[in-house]
Amino acid sequence: MPARHPALPAHATPETDTPETAEQVVAAAARGRHRRPVRRPAAYLAAAAVGAVLVNVLLSTGPAAQAEPATTAASQAVSVADQLGISAPAADGTEVATELTGHLQELAASRAQREDSEAAAAQTQAAADEAARQAQEAAAAQAAAEAEAAAQAQAAAEAEAAAANATTQDFHDYALAQLGGDESQFSCLENLWGRESGWNPDAQNPTSTAYGIPQFLNSTWAGTGIAKTSNGFRQIDAGLIYLDSRYGSPCGGWAHSQATGWY
Secondary structure, eight states, X not given: OOOOOOOOXXXXXXXXSOOSSHHHHXXXXXXXXXXXXXXXXXXXXXXXXXXXHHHHHHHOOSHXXXXXXXXXXXXXXXXXXXXXTOOOOOTTOHHHHHHHHHHHHHHHHHHHHHHHHHHHHHHHHHHHHHHHHHHHHHHHHHHHHHHHHHXXXXXXXXXXXXXXXXXXXXXXXXXXXXXXXXXXXXXXXXXXXXXXXXXXXXXXXXXXXXXXXXXXXXXXXXHHTOOOXXXXXXXHHXXXXXXXXXXXXXXXXXXXXXXXXXX
């Protein structure tokens, strides 16, 4: 018959049971049961904490031991982690908060940079739009000025053509209209310029620079603001300006001419 092994007492513990102290657990892990973590220290730290709690439960002998504060198990877990060479992360999440703060700062900086770029682009576009508007206005103003100049040139050409074909009666009608229809003043003017040039716009004094219907000297033209011209209508305009500024009216000029022979 096979030999019977003596029965173990109910309170006896086989040699393969869990070591009786936390130090023995650490020693056993250090002899070969524990592989030093390389990339996952948090997992091993959690395992160490669980082991410490289990050891604490196994070694407890009464309700008082089970009621120990959670800080005892936590401190044992940290002690075990220290002996195993595992660095515990900060319990208050400082490293995580620091990392999150860094990411938030990077996002804020990126957003600020993007907003600055958008603002600069908006300013550039606004400047370009303003330059385009000013260029458009300048082009429109230039076109309007050119159109006005062309119209004036055409009007002047038409006036020259009309003056070249004008008759003495045309000049009389024009002078009367410029005098506002004042027959008495026109009568004085008709006598004055009739004696000076016979209302001929091309009349030239052979002994002086007197020229045209009013027989102005070259120096007299400048005082009227009208350049010397062969246009009989413009000569009438210049003559009326001179009479008004020098004698007050055509009749005043005619009176002076009668008294002195010139005006």
